[in-house]
Amino acid sequence: MAVYTDVSDLALRDFLADYGLGKLLAYKGIAEGVENSNYLLHVEAGFFILTLYEKRVNADDLPFFLGLMEHLSARGLVCPQPVKTREGSLFKPLAGRPAAIVTFLEGVSTRAPLVAHCAALGTALAELHRAGTDFPLERANSLSISGWPPLLMQARDRADSVEPGLAAFLAAELAALEELWPRNLPRGVIHADLFPDNVLFLGDKVSGLIDFYFACTDFLAYDLAVCLNAWCFEPDFSYNVTKGKALIDAYQRARPLTPLEIIALPILARGAALRFTLTRLVDWLNVPPGALVKPKDPREYVRRLRFHQQATSPGDLGLAF
Amino acid sequence: MAVYTDVSDLALRDFLADYGLGKLLAYKGIAEGVENSNYLLHVEAGFFILTLYEKRVNADDLPFFLGLMEHLSARGLVCPQPVKTREGSLFKPLAGRPAAIVTFLEGVSTRAPLVAHCAALGTALAELHRAGTDFPLERANSLSISGWPPLLMQARDRADSVEPGLAAFLAAELAALEELWPRNLPRGVIHADLFPDNVLFLGDKVSGLIDFYFACTDFLAYDLAVCLNAWCFEPDFSYNVTKGKALIDAYQRARPLTPLEIIALPILARGAALRFTLTRLVDWLNVPPGALVKPKDPREYVRRLRFHQQATSPGDLGLAF
Numbered sequence: 163m164a165v166y167t168d169v170s171d172l173a174l175r176d177f178l179a180d181y182g183l184g185k186l187l188a189y190k191g192i193a194e195g196v197e198n199s200n201y202l203l204h205v206e207a208g209f210f211i212l213t214l215y216e217k218r219v220n221a222d223d224l225p226f227f228l229g230l231m232e233h234l235s236a237r238g239l240v241c242p243q244p245v246k247t248r249e250g251s252l253f254k255p256l257a258g259r260p261a262a263i264v265t266f267l268e269g270v271s272t273r274a275p276l277v278a279h280c281a282a283l284g285t286a287l288a289e290l291h292r293a294g295t296d297f298p299l300e301r302a303n304s305l306s307i308s309g310w311p312p313l314l315m316q317a318r319d320r321a322d323s324v325e326p327g328l329a330a331f332l333a334a335e336l337a338a339l340e341e342l343w344p345r346n347l348p349r350g351v352i353h354a355d356l357f358p359d360n361v362l363f364l365g366d367k368v369s370g371l372i373d374f375y376f377a378c379t380d381f382l383a384y385d386l387a388v389c390l391n392a393w394c395f396e397p398d399f400s401y402n403v404t405k406g407k408a409l410i411d412a413y414q415r416a417r418p419l420t421p422l423e424i425i426a427l428p429i430l431a432r433g434a435a436l437r438f439t440l441t442r443l444v445d446w447l448n449v450p451p452g453a454l455v456k457p458k459d460p461r462e463y464v465r466r467l468r469f470h471q472q473a474t475s476p477g478d479l480g481l482a483f
Numbered sequence: 484m485a486v487y488t489d490v491s492d493l494a495l496r497d498f499l500a501d502y503g504l505g506k507l508l509a510y511k512g513i514a515e516g517v518e519n520s521n522y523l524l525h526v527e528a529g530f531f532i533l534t535l536y537e538k539r540v541n542a543d544d545l546p547f548f549l550g551l552m553e554h555l556s557a558r559g560l561v562c563p564q565p566v567k568t569r570e571g572s573l574f575k576p577l578a579g580r581p582a583a584i585v586t587f588l589e590g591v592s593t594r595a596p597l598v599a600h601c602a603a604l605g606t607a608l609a610e611l612h613r614a615g616t617d618f619p620l621e622r623a624n625s626l627s628i629s630g631w632p633p634l635l636m637q638a639r640d641r642a643d644s645v646e647p648g649l650a651a652f653l654a655a656e657l658a659a660l661e662e663l664w665p666r667n668l669p670r671g672v673i674h675a676d677l678f679p680d681n682v683l684f685l686g687d688k689v690s691g692l693i694d695f696y697f698a699c700t701d702f703l704a705y706d707l708a709v710c711l712n713a714w715c716f717e718p719d720f721s722y723n724v725t726k727g728k729a730l731i732d733a734y735q736r737a738r739p740l741t742p743l744e745i746i747a748l749p750i751l752a753r754g755a756a757l758r759f760t761l762t763r764l765v766d767w768l769n770v771p772p773g774a775l776v777k778p779k780d781p782r783e784y785v786r787r788l789r790f791h792q793q794a795t796s797p798g799d800l801g802l803a804f
Contacts, residue, residue, distance in 0.1 A: 187589045193512030268508045
């Protein structure tokens with residue numbers, strides 16, 4: 163949550179002159195996303211979101227991210243739809259940053275997902291995977307298994323300050339997953355960060371998927387594994403198999419898993435838990451003093467990881483097979 | 484700019500049940516105001532602002548602030564209009580804070596006011612003063628002359644770290660103003676903080692006045708003095724008398740100044756410059772390490788103060804008399 167780059171009214175009017183959106187009526191910095199600066203824009207054409215990409219987003223990836231949102235929108239998936247300039251660009255500079263305008267989506271994210279939310283998410287995730295099949299660009303997942311050793315390196319020396327024995331636990335886990343990680347599963351565009359705050363609902367229905375800035379090309383079932391971790395654990399870290407089953411069943415109605423994907427799911431879920439443990443741990447150990455943004459507790463993902471070490475059958479996750 | 488208090492979707496839906504605004508469609512934390520937490524709300528009835536009052540706002544003052552906005556709106560002034568609960572309350576608790584819903588105003592604040600903006604502001608300020616005459620509540624201005632000595636006390640020891648000799652300069656200035664400060668001028672409701680970021684424009688026209696959380700009962704002409712300081716100095720700290728004249732002339736067309744107010748204006752402007760020097764200085768000296776919000780430089784107001792020490796005639800401010 164932050165607005166890092168300040169945009170003056172004059173600079174914004176200049177920027178908007180290249181879009182066919184009419185006059186600027188209002189704009190407000192919004193506290194959304196930790197990576198970029200976001201403004202709610204009200205122009206004659208309606209409400210939009212203006213995003214300025216800060217340093218953590220590589221400008222070379224913008225054609226992938228924005229092109230993907232455009233591609234998915236064109237196939238009926240509700241996600242922010244980039245607005246092009248009159249010359250057809252998806253982004254252009256504003257206040258020294260690459261910036262883009264996307265549509266404003268209705269809906270409210272839920273912090274306490276119910277079974278019905280998990281089912282709706284499963285459908286939406288499968289639709290995302292199907293809509294992405296013919297997207298022509300590729301982007302490697304820098305936070306998949308080959309990205310984990312450097313993260314562990316960064317965190318190793320101080321990991322035990324978070325939980326005694328954590329460094330050794332994570333090193334052993336990484337070694338195990340390097341042995342077990344699948345090599346050949348159906349690949350395609352994945353969201354890779356579809357946590358509850360990135361899914362908007364109106365009632366029980368998904369009204370939009372947002373924040374595609376971790377999207378990449380990877381195993382489709384890995385995306386499902388990320389969601390099982392993010393949506394199906396209770397606040398006491400117990401796995402709710404009813405939610406897991408609802409999510410997986412709904413997913414499969416729109417895109418049936420292959421036998422190899424079914425077998426791999428427990429390992430993918432374990433890997434996804436390690437991935438979020440590691441990134442949270444690095445952030446946790448590197449909070450600038452006095453920062454307003456509280457980092458997320460890595461131990462929430464250590465708990466999930468311990469669950470997945472035990473839950474070795476797809477049935478433990480709610481998968482009927 | 485900040486969202487200090489986090490509001491869950493469930494808590495918000497509960498809160499909204501007491502308002503007749505229809506279903507929640509979307510909400511986003513917005514980076515507006517340094518004192519409170521603000522959310523943009525989209526409900527079936529339209530767009531609104533939800534404000535949670537943080538510690539720096541005394542809950543006992545809310546009937547004054549919100550009642551004033553309601554009073555001014557009813558008299559045709561465009562300012563945020565509080566929405567009452569079904570029981571008629573202007574505010575109620577949310578996430579442990581008093582919270583209120585007000586209307587969302589169109590318009591964009593300007594960072595580089597032109598003469599036309601100053602004139603439009605003058606008219607709006609006079610209309611605010613006229614609309615406030617029959618507002619029944621009173622609130623003392625804790626940041627007027629009796630509030631300055633405690634501020635100077637807080638800043639005195641370290642003031643010279645900002646500018647050599649500043650502590651002695653401010654002490655002498657305070658003593659001089661205590662001698663010169665007027666006793667009997669027309670009083671009423673003033674905004675007391677009508678800086679460019681609190682005035683919304685569509686084109687050259689004022690479309691709304693916002694942020695009434697310093698509003699109080701004080702000399703009406705003091706409000707004009709605050710505006711002259713905030714709107715009529717150029718980035719090089721030179722006073723633009725054309726802007727000053729435009730602001731004052733427009734004000735007087737809607738509410739002519741009395742002879743005593745005219746005579747007092749240079750002293751009021753000097754006092755207003757001291758008030759913002761002192762509050763900025765205290766904030767400047769008390770920034771928490773690592774804070775994301777950069778405090779405003781008090782020296783910008785020291786420069787204005789030095790101008791007003793020389794500009795002792797109302798004509799120096801652009802006032803024809």
